[in-house]
Amino acid sequence: xxxxxxxxxxxxxxxxxxxxxxxxxxxxxxxxxxxxxxxxxxxxxxxxxxxxxxxxxxxxxxxxxxxxxxxxxxxxxxxxxxxxxxxxxxxxxxxxxxxxxxxxxxxxxxxxxxxxxxxxxxxxxxxxxxxxxxxxxxxxxxxxxxxxxxxxxxxxxxxxxxxxxxxxxxxxxxxxxxxxxxxxxxxxx
Numbered sequence: 001x002x003x004x005x006x007x008x009x010x011x012x013x014x015x016x017x018x019x020x021x022x023x024x025x026x027x028x029x030x031x032x033x034x035x036x037x038x039x040x041x042x043x044x045x046x047x048x049x050x051x052x053x054x055x056x057x058x059x060x061x062x063x064x065x066x067x068x069x070x071x072x073x074x075x076x077x078x079x080x081x082x083x084x085x086x087x088x089x090x091x092x093x094x095x096x097x098x099x100x101x102x103x104x105x106x107x108x109x110x111x112x113x114x115x116x117x118x119x120x121x122x123x124x125x126x127x128x129x130x131x132x133x134x135x136x137x138x139x140x141x142x143x144x145x146x147x148x149x150x151x152x153x154x155x156x157x158x159x160x161x162x163x164x165x166x167x168x169x170x171x172x173x174x175x176x177x178x179x180x181x182x183x184x185x186x187x188x189x
Contacts (some may be wrong), residue, residue, distance in 0.1 A: 002150065017138060026124050031046075032048070041109075045110045046109050049077070051105050052072065073186070099187050106184070107181075116169065132182065133159075136154045154160045170185060
């Protein structure tokens with residue numbers, strides 16, 4: 001089975017890229033992924049558009065009560081989703097193209113030249129429910145994306161599916177920032 005599939009080319013990413021460039025402060029607004037202890041994202045910056053609610057619980061009992069009533073697949077709109085309306089049509093067109101039934105996480109991740117996302121596999125509960133897609137906002141030769149034993153170069157304007165059940169990593173050996181809009185969709189197929 002293949003770990004990557006190109007599903008579209010020629011996506012107009014210019015409006016979203018320009019909006020992000022006009023608001024560089026969005027990269028610093030939410031550092032949850034970057035700061036997550038022992039997480040693979042210590043070298044990235046993210047703009048959270050949709051993500052699960054992030055909470056802190058004072059006691060183990062409070063944590064267990066929250067987990068018992070928590071829908072781990074529920075995501076909410078974060079302020080940047082309203083601030084960057086250019087992202088919404090791209091996400092909705094992708095939902096329509098793949099037969100989307102439920103929109104999950106949506107975030108824009110940036111890896112600076114020389115940076116990386118360290119090897120990891122997403123949790124089975126998440127990968128069995130949602131399908132992962134990448135809309136490439138900016139990339140250049142030298143960016144290496146590995147899933148399992150396969151490697152893919154994803155060019156600006158392309159849309160890709162990849163199997164995030166597999167161990168995966170990204171290394172940016174290019175001279176520019178690698179920026180992807182990452183979207184999780186529950187599909188009917």
